[in-house]
Structure formats: structure tokens, C-alpha cells
Amino acid sequence: MTSQMTPTKAASGSGHGGPREPGSGLQAGLKNRHLTMIAVGGVIGAGLFVGSSSGIATAGPGILLSYALVGTLVVLVMRMLGEMSAANPTSGSFSAHADRALGRWAGFSIGWLYWFFWVVVLAVEATAGAKILEGWVPAVPQWGWALIVMVVLTATNLVSVGSYGEFEFWFAGIKVVAIGAFIVVGALAIFGVLPGVDAPKAGLGNLSDHGGFLPHGPGAILTGVLLVVFSFMGSEIATLAAGESEDPQRAVTKSTNSIIWRIAVFYLGSILVIVSLLPWNDPSIKDKGSYVAALDSLGIAHAGQIMNFIVLTSVLSCLNSGLYTASRMAFSLGERGDAPKAFAKTTSHGVPMAAVVVSVVFGFVAVFFNYKFPDSVFLFLVNSSGAVALFVWLVICFSQLRMRKIIQREAPEKLVVKMWLYPYLTWATVALIVFVLGYMLTDTEHDGRETVLLSLLVAALVLAIAFVKQKFGGSAAPKRVAVGAPVGAGEPVDATSEA
Numbered sequence: 001m002t003s004q005m006t007p008t009k010a011a012s013g014s015g016h017g018g019p020r021e022p023g024s025g026l027q028a029g030l031k032n033r034h035l036t037m038i039a040v041g042g043v044i045g046a047g048l049f050v051g052s053s054s055g056i057a058t059a060g061p062g063i064l065l066s067y068a069l070v071g072t073l074v075v076l077v078m079r080m081l082g083e084m085s086a087a088n089p090t091s092g093s094f095s096a097h098a099d100r101a102l103g104r105w106a107g108f109s110i111g112w113l114y115w116f117f118w119v120v121v122l123a124v125e126a127t128a129g130a131k132i133l134e135g136w137v138p139a140v141p142q143w144g145w146a147l148i149v150m151v152v153l154t155a156t157n158l159v160s161v162g163s164y165g166e167f168e169f170w171f172a173g174i175k176v177v178a179i180g181a182f183i184v185v186g187a188l189a190i191f192g193v194l195p196g197v198d199a200p201k202a203g204l205g206n207l208s209d210h211g212g213f214l215p216h217g218p219g220a221i222l223t224g225v226l227l228v229v230f231s232f233m234g235s236e237i238a239t240l241a242a243g244e245s246e247d248p249q250r251a252v253t254k255s256t257n258s259i260i261w262r263i264a265v266f267y268l269g270s271i272l273v274i275v276s277l278l279p280w281n282d283p284s285i286k287d288k289g290s291y292v293a294a295l296d297s298l299g300i301a302h303a304g305q306i307m308n309f310i311v312l313t314s315v316l317s318c319l320n321s322g323l324y325t326a327s328r329m330a331f332s333l334g335e336r337g338d339a340p341k342a343f344a345k346t347t348s349h350g351v352p353m354a355a356v357v358v359s360v361v362f363g364f365v366a367v368f369f370n371y372k373f374p375d376s377v378f379l380f381l382v383n384s385s386g387a388v389a390l391f392v393w394l395v396i397c398f399s400q401l402r403m404r405k406i407i408q409r410e411a412p413e414k415l416v417v418k419m420w421l422y423p424y425l426t427w428a429t430v431a432l433i434v435f436v437l438g439y440m441l442t443d444t445e446h447d448g449r450e451t452v453l454l455s456l457l458v459a460a461l462v463l464a465i466a467f468v469k470q471k472f473g474g475s476a477a478p479k480r481v482a483v484g485a486p487v488g489a490g491e492p493v494d495a496t497s498e499a
Contacts, residue, residue: 026091026331027161027350030245034165039238039255041172041317044179044266047231049311050128052271053290059224060215060280061207066224067271071263073436074232076429077393080400080419082256085239087407087414089248092332093240094396099336101402102395105466108338110395111329112462115359117233117388118326120381122319122363123370126150129315132308146367153320154360157327160349161244164324171317178310179266182291186273189298197298202277210279222439226448229436232267233389235259237321240328244350249416256417323359330355338469380454383447387440387455390433397430 030038055063084097092099092107095114099107130145140148156163188194190202207213214220238255242248270291277294278285284293288304295303331352334343342354369378401423407414419426440448 025346025350026244026328026352028244028246029161029350030165030241030251031162032246032251034162034169035238035241035245035251035255037169037172037176038165038241038321039251039258040262041168041175041321044172044175044314047228048267048270049291049307049314050289051227051231052274053285053293055224055227056271056275056280056290057286058216058227059220060211060213061275062214062216062218062221063224063228063280064268064271064275065221066228067267069221070225070229070232071267073229073393073429073432074235074263075259076419076425077396078235078256078259079417080426080429081236081239081396082252082417083415083419084396084400084403084407085242086249086252086256086417087403087411089239089242089245089252090332091240091243091328092336093236093243093329094392094399095329096332096336097399097403098395101399101406104336104338105463105470106395106399107336108333108466108469109459109462110392111333111338113385113388113459114392115326115329115333116458117385118322118329119359119362120366120385121322122150122326122360123366123378124382125315125319125322126363126367127370129312129319132312132315135308143367143371149316149319150360150363150367153316153323154356156320157323157356158351158353160351161324164320165241167320168317168324171313171320174313175310175317176266178313179270182295183265183269183273185298186270186277186294190273190276194298199277199298201279201282201297204276206276206279210281215280222436223443223446225436226440226443226446230386230389232263234318234321236392237325240325243328253417323356323363326359326363327352327355330359383451384454384458386451387437390437391455391459394430394433397426397433401426 052063055066059066081094081097085093088097090096092111095107095111097107098110126146126149127142129149130142133145133149134140134142137145153167156167185194189197189199190204192199192202239252242251242255245251274285274290274294278297282293284296287293288296289307291310292304292307295307300306330339330343331346333339334341334345334352334355340354343352343358345354346352366378366381369381400419404415404419404422437452440452443449
């Protein structure tokens with residue numbers, strides 16, 4: 001049994017930014033500048049700053065190929081998601097598309113797995129931010145800072161979607177400016193034209209010296225993929241947020257079309273600068289972190305504190321977006337009858353309060369586990385959610401294969417974004433994702449096997465719940481309306497009709 005997602009009022013063009021009656025749905029409270037920065041900042045996770053050093057140590061300069069491979073994968077997946085979301089922007093994004101294309105079991109499963117991923121991320125990022133803040137103000141304990149950060153950002157998300165967008169605009173703006181400045185300053189130093197700076201280790205020769213471009217062999221490229229793939233999670237946030245924007249279709253199209261240069265500049269550009277400024281095997285990269293080590297090599301004063309501030313900004317941005325994303329996915333699940341109905345109720349400012357509160361409560365529980373049981377319960381939570389990104393991308397691929405036919409049949413004019421070389425490139429992307437998952441099962445050094453197996457265990461549990469709910473739940477499927485149709489338009493489509 002399949003079901004069509006019903007566009008939110010914002011997505012259908014009837015939303016507006018002012019207060020309305022409670023429970024009247026999400027509102028178009030995100031401005032175009034908010035969506036632009038959410039899209040740009042969404043690809044810059046804190047993992048880029050704190051996780052790149054291990055990738056460089058593992059693959060050497062060849063880590064650039066790892067980032068390029070994963071970046072290509074993300075570009076292809078985002079193109080597919082952009083095709084579906086431009087045709088029907090909705091707060092449920094890929095979960096709602098899977099609901100229509102593959103069945104309620106698919107939308108239910110991937111929606112709850114995605115929600116689970118982000119509430120665990122809330123705990124990870126809150127702890128990371130608390131560590132930095134405690135270093136600056138040790139009078140407040142780490143758990144106190146984690147609590148403060150979570151409470152402030154929860155309050156932000158509860159006020160209105162506009163307040164979330166404004167916070168994210170500035171958080172993402174700082175990240176973008178910081179990486180842009182890092183690339184410019186680093187490039188000038190590499191070519192020896194940065195005034196007042198002597199960088200004897202810098203030069204493009206670092207890409208081939210010290211054991212060559214692939215000092216640990218070609219296999220290290222795939223190992224590097226495992227280490228960097230999860231730092232790309234967040235690219236899809238713009239498609240969830242588009243449903244609350246002034247012009248959803250334009251927002252999705254713009255974010256989809258710009259994903260290539262965003263990944264090329266922020267990931268490949270900044271990593272290229274690092275491995276050119278310093279030899280890949282320089283001990284400072286592992287000891288201080290790749291970005292701090294690179295800044296230190298230029299003799300920039302207080303490089304560590306500068307990077308701590310940038311990492312803190314990235315952490316707060318990830319927390320802000322994580323809470324927003326988890327709550328909107330819970331809202332969409334509630335709207336489709338796959339979560340408590342209370343999740344789909346909104347305040348007069350269009351905020352799904354119950355969805356926000358429940359998401360942050362689980363985030364607080366995960367933070368508690370991180371402090372009390374870091375090596376058991378919390379480690380299980382992290383590992384069991386680790387492969388969700390790949391599961392999400394896989395579901396997007398299969399959804400797009402069927403949704404293209406549905407859109408062409410119901411509303412071909414909505415195909416303003418098209419996947420390249422359909423369906424061949426979609427199937428090639430599926431093969432690549434399956435290959436990465438398979439390769440992870442062979443990885444015992446970096447916990448790849450454990451991550452995949454635990455994530456599969458959780459996925460199997462959620463799938464089982466989905467099938468039991470569908471078989472014995474007794475709830476009627478939501479109405480299916482034509483793709484892109486306004487809320488309430490047209491006659492319901494037979495829920496058993498085949499895509």
C-alpha cells in the first residue's frame with residue numbers, strides 16, 4: 001500500500017509569515033537568504049574540521065580522491081532528491097517521497113531512522129561544544145554548558161521557523177567566511193606571496209613527496225571514504241526547509257544546482273590547502289588537528305583559539321539544524337499518521353512544538369548516556385546510527401527511480417530539475433553505495449563493520465515495527481493527491497494504485 005504526501009500549506013503557496021490559528025500547519029517563515037545560507041552551510045559539518053586529520057593520516061594526499069568520490073556521490077543523490085523535492089516540496093522530504101514511491105513502510109522506516117540519527121547527533125555536538133566552552137570558562141562544568149547550549153537552541157526553534165533561519169544564517173555565514181579566508185590565505189602562502197609569512201614547509205611538492213600521492217596504496221582511498229562519508233550528512237536539510245520558504249520550488253532548484261561548487265570549494269579546496277601547506281605525515285596534523293596545524297605553520301597567533309571558535313560555531317550550527325531537522329521529520333511522520341498526531345500540531349507561529357520538545361528530550365537523554373555510559377550505551381547509539389546516511393541515500397535512489405514515472409504521469413511540468421542520464425546514473429549510484437556498505441563490513445580497524453551491523457540491526461527493528469503497524473494498525477492511509485497539487489485539490493487517488 002502506497003500513499004501520497006500532502007504538501008504543507010507553506011509548500012502549496014498558502015502559507016505566510018505572520019501568526020495564524022494554532023494547528024494550521026507550517027508557515028513560510030524562511031526568507032530566500034536563510035535558505036541560501038542553510039544550503040551552503042549544510043555541507044560544512046563540524047566533522048570537516050575535527051575529522052579530516054584522521055583521513056589525511058590514513059590516505060595521505062590521496063584523501064582528496066576520497067573526498068572527491070564521496071562528494072560525487074552526494075552530488076548525484078542530491079540531484080535525485082532535488083528532482084523529487086522541486087516537484088513537491090514538503091517538510092518530510094525523502095521520507096515523504098519514499099512513502100509515495102515505495103510504500104508507507106519505506107517512509108515510516110527511513111523517517112524514524114533519520115530522526116534517530118539527528119537526536120544522537122544532538123548529544124554528540126552538545127558535548128563537543130561543551131568541551132570548548134568549558135576550556136574558556138572552566139567555572140561552569142561541561143554538563144552545565146551542554147545544558148545551556150541545548151536550552152538556548154531549543155528556545156530558538158520554539159519561537160518560530162524564522163528565528164531558526166536567522167540563527168542558522170549567521171552560524172553558517174561564519175563557517176563560510178572562515179573557510180573562504182582559510183583557502184585564500186593558505187593559497188597565497190603555498191605560492192609564497194603571503195606578506196610577512198614564511199612557510200618553509202608549504203608547496204605543491206607536498207602532494208607527491210613523502211611517499212607519493214598515495215603513500216599507503218590505492219586501497220587507502222576507500223578507507224578514507226569510510227572516514228569522511230559521514231561528514232557530508234546535512235546536505236539534504238535545504239530540501240526539508242524548503243517547505244517553509246517563500247518559494248519552495250526555487251529554493252530546492254537553487255540548492256540542488258549549487259551543490260557541486262559548494263563541495264568543490266569547501267571540502268576539496270580546504271583539504272587541498274592543508275595537504276599543500278604541510279607534509280601529510282607531519283605530526284602536528286594528528287596532534288593539533290589539520291586546520292589548526294595548517295594555521296600554526298603560517299605563524300598565525302592564537303591559531304588554536306581561532307579554530308576553536310570556528311568549530312564551536314559549526315557545532316552550534318549543527319545543533320540548531322539537527323533539532324530543526326529532527327522536529328520537521330517528526331512533524332511529517334505525525335502528519336502522515338506514522339507518529340503521534342500531536343507531532344503534527346503547530347503553534348500560531350507554525351512551530352510543531354510537540355515534535356521539537358520530544359526531539360530535544362531524546363537529545364538530553366543521549367547527552368546523559370554520553371556522560372554516564374560513554375563506552376557502552378552511548379557508543380551503541382553512535383554506532384547504530386552511523387550508517388543511516390548511506391541508508392537514506394539508498395532510499396532516495398530507489399524512490400527517484402519510481403517517482404520520476406509518477407511525476408511524468410501526473411505533472412510533467414513539475415520536472416524542473418532532472419537527474420542526469422536517468423535511470424543509468426541512478427543505478428550506478430545505488431551500486432556505489434552498496435559497494436561502500438560492503439567495504440565497511442570488511443573494516444575492523446575503524447569500526448566500520450560494527451557500525452554497519454548495528455545500524456542494520458536498528459533498521460531491521462524499525463522495519464519490523466513498520467510492517468506490524470501496517471498490517472495490524474488499522475489506520476487508513478493518507479489521501480493521495482496529484483503531485484504538486486494544492487492542499488485539498490482533486491479527488492483522492494486509489495491508495496493501491498501502482499507507480
